[in-house]
Amino acid sequence: MKMNERKQRILEALILDYIATGDPVGSRTIAKKYDLGVSSATIRNEMADLEELGFLKQPYTSAGRIPSQLGYRYYVDCLMEKQPLPSSLKNYIRATLLERVSETETLIQVISQLLSQLTNYTALVSTPMFTKNRLEHIQLLPLGSNKFVLVVILDQGHVEHCTFELPFSLGETELRHVSFVLNKYLRGLSLGEWQDGVLHVIKHELARHEHFYQQLMKLIEKILAWEYNSKVYLGGTVNILEQPEFSDVKKVKSLLALLEEEKILQEVLASGSDVGITVKIGKENYYEAMEHCSLITATYKLKGKVIGTFGVLGPTRMEYAKVISIVEFLTMVLTEKLCKVEGE
Structure with a gap:
C-alpha cells in the first residue's frame, strides 16, 4: 500500500484540523471543511488505509482519527508548507530585540519571554557557551x-x-x-x-x-x-498547563519536574543539529517525560560559530509551520543583535 497524493491531502487536512481543534477528526468533517473533490465514504476508506500504514490512530471506538507520531513526522518532513510571518510581526520582533537590549544575558531572557509569547508554548534558551574559546x-x-x-x-x-x-x-x-x-x-x-x-x-x-x-x-x-556557567532560561512554563494533552496530573508533573533540572535542559537543547531547524516529535525525544511533546530547536552563532541554542516545547499537536517560521526568523535577528552587542 503506497502513500499516494490523495492520501497525502487527506492526512494533511486531518492533521491541520486536529492541530486547530484538538478533537478527533472524522471523514465527514474533512469532506465538509476541505475541498478534496472526493466523497465522505472515500475519505473514510483512505483514513482506514492511513491507520493501517501507521499514520493515524483511533483514540477510542467510534471516535474519529488523530495523527500518530509517524503521521506528524511525515507531515513535517513531506507535507508542511512554510508559513510566512506578517511584516508587522517581523517589525515587532526586531523592535523588541534590536532596540531595547544591550547586554547578552538580558537579551537571552527577553528571547525566552518573546518566544513563549509568540507561540503560546514553553521556550527554552541557553546563554552563550564559549566552549573552545581562546x-x-x-x-x-x-x-x-x-x-x-x-x-x-x-x-x-x-x-x-x-x-x-x-x-x-x-x-x-x-x-x-x-x-x-x-x-x-x-x-x-x-x-x-x-x-x-x-x-x-x-x-x-x-x-x-x-x-x-x-x-x-x-x-x-x-x-x-x-x-x-551557562544557564537555560525558561519562558511560558505555565503554557504547558493550558494544553489539553497535559490535563493528566501525572503526565504534567513529570514534565514540570524535568524542566526544573538545569543539566537535563542543557542536554535537551544540545541534542539538536548545529545546522538549521531540528524537530523532535514524541518518543524521538530522549526523556520519557517528553514522549507526548514536540521540541523545535535552532542554534545561534557568533562569527560563524555556534554559541547557544533555543527551542520551543509543546504538545505533539503543535502548530509546526508557525513555530518553525518564528524560530527561523528569531535565529537571524538574534545573530544580528549579538554582533552588535559584541561590537562587531
Whole structure:
C-alpha cells in the first residue's frame, strides 16, 4: 500500500484540523471543511488505509482519527508548507530585540519571554557557551587612582570586562607592560591549555607586580571559565498547563519536574543539529517525560560559530509551520543583535 497524493491531502487536512481543534477528526468533517473533490465514504476508506500504514490512530471506538507520531513526522518532513510571518510581526520582533537590549544575558531572557509569547508554548534558551574559546587580547586600563579595568577579548569576538581595585596606583606604562606579558604568553590559549611552565614564566616576568598577579590571574580565569556557567532560561512554563494533552496530573508533573533540572535542559537543547531547524516529535525525544511533546530547536552563532541554542516545547499537536517560521526568523535577528552587542 503506497502513500499516494490523495492520501497525502487527506492526512494533511486531518492533521491541520486536529492541530486547530484538538478533537478527533472524522471523514465527514474533512469532506465538509476541505475541498478534496472526493466523497465522505472515500475519505473514510483512505483514513482506514492511513491507520493501517501507521499514520493515524483511533483514540477510542467510534471516535474519529488523530495523527500518530509517524503521521506528524511525515507531515513535517513531506507535507508542511512554510508559513510566512506578517511584516508587522517581523517589525515587532526586531523592535523588541534590536532596540531595547544591550547586554547578552538580558537579551537571552527577553528571547525566552518573546518566544513563549509568540507561540503560546514553553521556550527554552541557553546563554552563550564559549566552549573552545581562546584568548585573543588582554588589556589593562586605568579607571581612577587605584581602580582599573581588565578587558578580555576572546577569539570568537566576545568581549568581557571587569573592574577591580588595588591599595595602590599603577601608571599607564606599568599597565601596558603587564598587558604585553599576558598577551605574549596567553594569547591563543584556552583555560585548559594553561601550563604550569607558562604560568611560572609569567609570574617571573611580572615579579615586580607580584602583589596583584594572583588577583589578576583569577579574574582572567573566571572570565575564561564563564563557559561552564551557562544557564537555560525558561519562558511560558505555565503554557504547558493550558494544553489539553497535559490535563493528566501525572503526565504534567513529570514534565514540570524535568524542566526544573538545569543539566537535563542543557542536554535537551544540545541534542539538536548545529545546522538549521531540528524537530523532535514524541518518543524521538530522549526523556520519557517528553514522549507526548514536540521540541523545535535552532542554534545561534557568533562569527560563524555556534554559541547557544533555543527551542520551543509543546504538545505533539503543535502548530509546526508557525513555530518553525518564528524560530527561523528569531535565529537571524538574534545573530544580528549579538554582533552588535559584541561590537562587531
